[in-house]
Amino acid sequence: MKVRIAVALVVLALTSACGSPEAPQAVTVTPVNAMPGGAEEIGTAPAAGNADCDREASLRPGPQPAPGAMPPGSTMANILARGRLIVGVDQSTNLFGSRNPATGQLEGFDVDLARELARSIFGDPNRVDLRVVTAAQRETALQEGQVDMVVRTYSITCDRKKKVAFSTPYYIAKQRILATKNSGIRTAADLSGKRVCAVKGTTSLAALFALDPRPTLYGVGQWTDCLVMVQQGQVDAISTDDVVLSGLLAQDRRNLELVGASIGDEPYGVGVKLENQDLVRFVNGALDQMREDGTWERLYQANLQQIAPSPGPPTARYQD
Structure with missing residues (x-):
């Protein structure tokens, strides 16, 4: 008991000598919302794309081979031998190419279209390797052979057609x-x-x-x-x-x-390496089949019906 009284007296003496402790000063910090990484103001004109071509016209398809029976020596035969179709897609565009946070799986209209193109080659829509590419990476991914094709809300322009081959439009935005x-x-x-x-x-x-x-x-x-x-x-x-x-x-x-x-x-087309014209004709043949057998409409209803009633698939226009 005496010890407790002594300690209390010491604390009281120290408090009296030093004064009451000062209250901490309030500090105001203004929150800063940082811009996303890579965001920048655009001060110079981006490439606009000219109008010196029929941008929606593409190579006419020939006889469409059956799945699993690609012509020897063709780009499709090489893909068949590899066992997977490699397609560049998006992961951040809701409804067309996005990653489902619950499953981690890529989904959307473009992703489903890529699977249907794999079905046309292998007879199996799951024989596809989906690789995420940004909008700025699309041409490089094709030119360097990182992917066989790009299905990523890829607008067809005359300038782009000088570097990349395109299918007929599969959607007009x-x-x-x-x-x-x-x-x-x-x-x-x-x-x-x-x-x-x-x-x-x-x-x-x-x-x-x-x-x-x-x-x-x-x-x-x-x-x-x-x-x-x-x-x-x-x-x-x-x-x-x-x-x-x-x-x-x-x-x-x-x-x-x-x-x-x-x-x-903005007509969307499937992008293909410029030299692989046989693959372009094959994709156009596959798109023709999707228009005719209802596959395109099925993909629309599964992914895009919340936007507006289906406009139907774009009409193909060909050049030899």
Whole structure:
């Protein structure tokens, strides 16, 4: 008991001598929302793609070989011998190519189309190796032989056709605008003085850069990066193909809305290495079969019906 009293007296004496301890000063830290890695303002005109070709025309298919019976010496025979079709796809574009967080599996219209092309070669849709490529990596992946083809919302342009061979279009998208609600943005003209996001290496940036007056443009690596930036207030809108925007809208309907008329058409094609013309003809033959036997419609209903009623597959146009 005496010890406790002594300790209490010492503590009281020290407190009296030193004074009451000062209360800690409040520190205010302003949170900073960092931009996604690789995001940058676009100050120079991206490649726009010219109109000196019939961009939707492709090589006419010949007699379509049966699965497992590819012509000897053909690109398809080499793929058959390897045992897998290697396809470049996306993992961040909802509805076309995204990774299911619950299963870890890639899914979407483009992914299902890639599986159907594997079915055309092997008779088995699972004989496909899906490799994730960014928009900026598509041409390099084909030219360096990293993939056999790219099925990744790949818009056909005349400039791209000088470097990559394309199938006939399997989907025609429309470039539109995804804006925050109550932003005042209703048309492309309303983008003047606004900040707009698009993925680097896409035709969307070129179309936006051509607007007069031009908005402030930011380029990123993935469309989900644009979604993060608009949610953090770092940009006012996103502009690209309507189907891509619909996939982003599905993730934040509370704050975003799809607005404006089409800025332009975007035909999607399967990209193939320029030298592999036999593979282009084969893919076109497979797409013809998908249009005729209802496979295209089945893929649409499985992946895209929430966007709008099916427009039906695009009509193929061929050149010899």
